[in-house]
Amino acid sequence: MKLKIINQLTDNQIEDLCYLYTTTWWAKERKLIDVQRMLKNTDIIVALCDPSNHQLLGFSRILTDYVYRALLLDVIIRDNYRQQGLGKILMEAIVSHPDLQEIEALILFCQSDVIPFYEKWGFFGKSDKLEIMIRP
Template identity: 40%
Template sequence: MSIRQVAALSEAQLVELTTLFQDLWWTPGRQLDGVRIAVENSSLVIGLVDDAAGDRLIGFCRVLTDYVYRAMLHDVVVDPAYRGQQLGRRLMDAVIEHPRLQNVDTITLACSADMIPFYRQFDFDQQESEIFTLRRKKIA
């Protein structure tokens, strides 16, 4: 298996990403047009593709950042058929080592409790403070 990293997605890979999102608890209902807009407006996109499977998208994450103070990591996902092959680690290493993120003060992410140990190995710490995450959903 030959896996390579890409910084942009083809239309076919956007379709594959949309399909991957359908099975995740935090992304159900995402549609291709919205996924395309989100990817196009991300500061950094990191995809992993399997050359042997026709450039199939098998891993993905994206970053929104000002390149100085804050970066927010979003949508870290590995295709279930490819899990257990250290691809999540490869995505995280690509983010942490990315040249454009080297001067960013803080990289932040949100995850479920069961994923905290995974992210801790990359020096992400759970913050317990008087700062809370607040969300405002789109009003229909």
């Protein structure tokens, strides 16, 4: 399968992203207008598309200060393309992204069942010094 790594989404791909969100437990309620606003305020997008029809197959976004921290969010592969190595391709594109080479730490949140997947790229589990805190 041929893939193209992209850093911007077309209007059709933004609609594809909204579909991808509906397949997740954490983002299934996201609305198009909010996703458009989110994308305008995202520092880095790393996504995969099918070059023949430009359909969005994988997506991730990164918020960063480009020095100390980068937060990796919304790592998603289209449901009917999972288990085909696209997650690996997406993660390789993320960790090798030129704008992320100088940062001290790339951070992500994930469920325990996918920890082994992210460990392949040097991520490690819970720190004994830090706790995740959320203010809804």
